[in-house]
Amino acid sequence: MALKHATPLIDELEKGPWPSFVSDVKRMAPKNPMCEDWLGVMELSYKEKEGHWKHGGIVGVLGYGGGIIGRYCDRPDLFPAIAHFHTVRINQPASKYYTTEVLRKLCDLWEPRGSGLTNMHGSTGDIVLLGTTTDNLEPLFYELTHELGMDLGGSGSNMRTPEGCLGMSRCEWACINTQDIIYDLTMEYQDALHRPMFPYKFKFKSSGCPCDCVAAIARSDCSIIGTWRDKIRIDQESVRAYAAGELTPHAGAGGTEKRKFDINAEVINLCPTKCMEWDGKNLKIWDEDCTRCMHCIRVMPRALRPGVDTGATILVGAKAPILEGAQMSSVVIPFIKMEPPYEEFKEFVEKMWDWWMENGKNRERLGETIQRLTLREFLKATDLTPDPRMVNTPRFNPYIFYDPAEVPGGWEHDAAAFRQRHQA
Amino acid sequence: MSEDAKSRIMEFVKTQKKSKLYFNDLCKAVPEIKMMQAKKIVNELVNEGQLKYWSSGSTTMYMLPSEGDVDKEEKGMN
Numbered sequence: 001m002a003l004k005h006a007t008p009l010i011d012e013l014e015k016g017p018w019p020s021f022v023s024d025v026k027r028m029a030p031k032n033p034m035c036e037d038w039l040g041v042m043e044l045s046y047k048e049k050e051g052h053w054k055h056g057g058i059v060g061v062l063g064y065g066g067g068i069i070g071r072y073c074d075r076p077d078l079f080p081a082i083a084h085f086h087t088v089r090i091n092q093p094a095s096k097y098y099t100t101e102v103l104r105k106l107c108d109l110w111e112p113r114g115s116g117l118t119n120m121h122g123s124t125g126d127i128v129l130l131g132t133t134t135d136n137l138e139p140l141f142y143e144l145t146h147e148l149g150m151d152l153g154g155s156g157s158n159m160r161t162p163e164g165c166l167g168m169s170r171c172e173w174a175c176i177n178t179q180d181i182i183y184d185l186t187m188e189y190q191d192a193l194h195r196p197m198f199p200y201k202f203k204f205k206s207s208g209c210p211c212d213c214v215a216a217i218a219r220s221d222c223s224i225i226g227t228w229r230d231k232i233r234i235d236q237e238s239v240r241a242y243a244a245g246e247l248t249p250h251a252g253a254g255g256t257e258k259r260k261f262d263i264n265a266e267v268i269n270l271c272p273t274k275c276m277e278w279d280g281k282n283l284k285i286w287d288e289d290c291t292r293c294m295h296c297i298r299v300m301p302r303a304l305r306p307g308v309d310t311g312a313t314i315l316v317g318a319k320a321p322i323l324e325g326a327q328m329s330s331v332v333i334p335f336i337k338m339e340p341p342y343e344e345f346k347e348f349v350e351k352m353w354d355w356w357m358e359n360g361k362n363r364e365r366l367g368e369t370i371q372r373l374t375l376r377e378f379l380k381a382t383d384l385t386p387d388p389r390m391v392n393t394p395r396f397n398p399y400i401f402y403d404p405a406e407v408p409g410g411w412e413h414d415a416a417a418f419r420q421r422h423q424a
Numbered sequence: 425m426s427e428d429a430k431s432r433i434m435e436f437v438k439t440q441k442k443s444k445l446y447f448n449d450l451c452k453a454v455p456e457i458k459m460m461q462a463k464k465i466v467n468e469l470v471n472e473g474q475l476k477y478w479s480s481g482s483t484t485m486y487m488l489p490s491e492g493d494v495d496k497e498e499k500g501m502n
Contacts, residue, residue, distance in 0.1 A: 196484035
């Protein structure tokens with residue numbers, strides 16, 4: 001069937017070896033005029049090298065300040081079917097587990113109420129429904145909540161939909177129950193998720209181990225990353241089996257053949273803190289120097305496992321560039337047990353939010369507020385004690401300014417007396 | 425207290441030149457109130473229809489309903 005708009009430029013995107021979203025949209029186009037016009041506006045954007053979407057608006061569902069994002073096309077004369085093309089974010093289940101039945105119902109619900117296009121998944125993990133009109137929003141929301149038991153996700157200056165890795169459901173390295181943490185935070189902070197109150201967006205992400213499969217350290221304002229505080233568990237027999245080529249290293253990730261594994265070259269010499277030693281018979285780890293890079297565990301999973309005294313490291317402040325450049329999050333709580341109902345963690349969260357709300361400028365992420373007002377101020381506000389593990393890089397500035405209140409005995413500076421002794 | 429705070433916020437909004445205001449801006453009308461508390465008051469104003477949300481997708485702002493009419497917005501008049 002001939003399409004309404006010729007698309008020679010975006011057709012190029014169908015030619016590579018990868019799945020093409022252009023092909024997907026073309027498949028939908030005969031069923032839905034929104035998809036046809038969407039192809040047209042994409043082609044125009046490629047031709048002119050300019051976007052034709054206006055973003056922002058007052059559309060939403062009653063009682064919610066997030067989850068719906070107004071989108072409009074600035075060429076409704078050419079593409080009337082997508083003059084209004086609002087985005088709907090749906091809070092995904094923890095770790096994105098759902099049945100095919102739920103996915104089918106979701107598609108059945110979405111096709112008559114919008115473009116039928118979905119994005120599985122957005123950056124915060126939300127299921128994103130792309131393109132609908134204002135009159136469809138309330139009915140869609142009603143059916144979503146009443147028939148599927150699903151809710152909208154976060155957008156705007158809200159807490160965003162929290163996201164976690166598969167955690168204990170599938171991963172033997174998970175040190176914390178990421179799914180429970182994400183579900184608990186989602187339920188506890190419903191108000192922050194649906195009704196904006198922050199200077200800008202706020203994201204929680206949780207990874208079960210320091211491999212950090214959801215990239216919490218790079219993408220979330222508050223990263224909850226599983227770790228352990230005892231020793232890496234070592235099965236010396238298995239270490240020797242790896243060395244002898246009886247086991248497949250990297251759990252088969254670099255090829256499934258069994259091969260002799262040079263532990264010195266592939267493990268010991270690659271340890272970032274050089275905290276390991278291999279004498280050909282036994283592996284020794286100085287755990288106090290281990291920074292939980294996970295390399296040794298990843299390459300010899302049968303021989304090494306995380307410890308058993310597990311919990312999480314809490315880091316804050318990651319973000320993509322907006323006001324300031326991109327930054328990774330910084331350690332603020334080196335170890336916390338993270339057991340339900342997570343009271344200790346929530347006390348910290350609420351102090352953190354109070355401080356950010358009082359001090360953050362408009363459109364300033366938490367990491368930028370900390371950068372502007374210093375980590376020291378953040379630690380004071382959240383009642384955390386400074387710890388060497390919070391230091392990313394040794395200081396270059398040799399001057400240390402002490403606050404008299406923080407020095408035992410303190411002191412008072414008499415400026416007038418000083419000037420009597422020193423000329424200005 | 426809440427009613428007084430609401431009316432001060434609304435007075436503040438009505439005297440501003442900008443049609444859209446950040447939450448931080450609204451809080452300037454009630455400086456003695458903690459922001460967490462101010463958020464609840466602002467939400468009440470939204471629920472009562474005295475204020476409306478405006479969202480770019482990444483940032484949320486607040487406006488008077490007279491400024492934020494969906495029909496006008498969709499006809500490109502806002």
